[in-house]
Amino acid sequence: MARFLLRRLVTSVVVLAGLAVVTFLMTQVLPGDPARSAAGRNATAEQVARIRVQLGLDQPMWNQFTGYLNRLLHGDLGTSVFTQRPVLDDIGAMLPSSVELVLAAMTINIVVAVPLGVYSAYRRGRTTDVAARLVTLFGAAVPVFWLGLMLQLVFAAQLKVLPLTGQLAFGQEVPKITGMTSVDALLGGDLPAFGDALLHLALPAVTLAASFVAVVARTVRSSMITALDSDYIALARATGASELRVVVRHGLRNALVPASTILGMQLGWMLGSTVLVESIFGRTGIGAYAVTAVLQNDLYAVIGTVLVIGVVFVVANIAVDLVQLWLNPRLRQRSRRTASPETPAGPVVPTVPEVIA
Template sequence: MANYIFRRLLMLVPMLLGVSLAVFLILHLIPGDPAQMAAGPDATQADVEQIRTNYGLDKPFVAQYGIYLSKLLHGDLGDSFQTLAPVTEGIARTFPATLELAVAGMLIAVIFGVPIGIYSALHPRRTADRLVTSLAVLGISTPGFFLGLLLMLLFASELNVLPPTGRGTWAHLVLPSLTLGLPYVATFARLTRTSMLDVLAEDFIRTARAKGLTWGKLTYRHALRNASIPLVTMLGLDFGRLLGGAVIVEKVFSWPGMGSYMVDAIMVRDIYVIQGTILVFATSVVIINLIVDVIYGALDPRIAYS
């Protein structure tokens, strides 16, 4: 296990190098002059040239990328064009808010989605099962920003029971986490239903039932555990999507997270902020997938890490 984790961590290095190169290349190929945007519309040509020189934008692409990699190896993601503050400070300030929102959204997805899927699997082809399937399709198809605006209109404007925007108390977390997590409730419900139906049809389930096990023990001790590996896989994939989807939700609810930080940087082409935030998102997804692989071994001892 330790050797497997070590190898996966080593694989993180070339992966992040590839991400950094792709982002660096894309940001330098798109139209527009980042030095001009950083200087502002009223800046003189001398001001623009000074910014270009200070940030090394007057050097060839290979030289610029080499300078960026050298700083990156020392933990330096550069300085923001707009605030002149280090990008690492901005990420350290905003990433906890994004992580908080993503974790809350994932908890909502799992806490509601898995029990709904189990109930649907235990009552197949009944009215409740068909209703769950229909609602799952509706939930998956609903855009996050549209769902967020509906929730804001209902709970903040009409009922006036929850704050519409901002971050500070648990009440501020409710609407954005529901907006982020509810579509994934549908995903987990459908996947749980499918996995449970497959496991409940296995021979060992019929044997356990014949031995007199109650449906409660049979469902949660045997069937759910064997059906949980696809759920863990989906949890890892969806958590990465939640981090990315938080970008839109953060803007809708004025949530001060890294998604909002990145979108604001994109609007003014603050390239060091964009590169830094994408690298952090990519690193988070890789680490989450590593954790998921480790959980596989705890759920099924037959899985070997070769």
């Protein structure tokens, strides 16, 4: 396990280094002059030149790159042109709200997609299976912005059962502890504010989760069909195990291996997708921050957002690898054999009892 984690950490460092190079190149090729943006539209040429020297933009590209890497190693993402604050501080203030939204959407994703995929696979070929596949196809095809607007129209404007925008009702406040409105309300013991925060979170979370539910449900269905047709499932049934135990204990555990990969990657995708959702529902977060940064030509804020989302992808990949090691005994055996110099590397073919166990 230690060697496995070490390999993953080395790979992650290489990926992050590549991401740093790409983000630096963004500063060189994207249109717009960061010095002009920082100085303001009405700044004189002398003021722009002075800002350019302060930002180091007058240096050769190699010097700019080494300085950029040095700042990254010290946690300096630059200063936002729009807020005049360090980008890292801005992202630190905005990120918890987006994490709250992503966690709510991921909860909906897992709670809806996994049972739907399992049930669809178990009833494959029947009317309920066809209906479930049509629902997932609709979820994958509907644009996020259209779904968000339709949910606002139906549940907020017409039925008036859920709030239209925002994170809390007007005049409602909670102490800032974690930056997540619902969690802060709960930690502060304000149950009415907690309920109000959940109501404000409902429509954005459903909008964000819709397309991801479709992907996970179809992945679980495909993997579950393969698992249910396997020999170890037939053996489990022959031993007299109940149908629920066969499906959940033996089939679902193996079917979750590919689904866990998708779920882990979706964390990063969801964080990137908050750009649209937060704009539609008027929520503060890293997505809304990125939109403002683009509109204001705030290059350092855009690059900082890209770097943070990239780090989330890397951490999610490591977490997925650990979950897969726990779910799949074959991966653990392959990892042990690869790490052992006495044992030749090669595919591990487990016996049926080993897979069932």
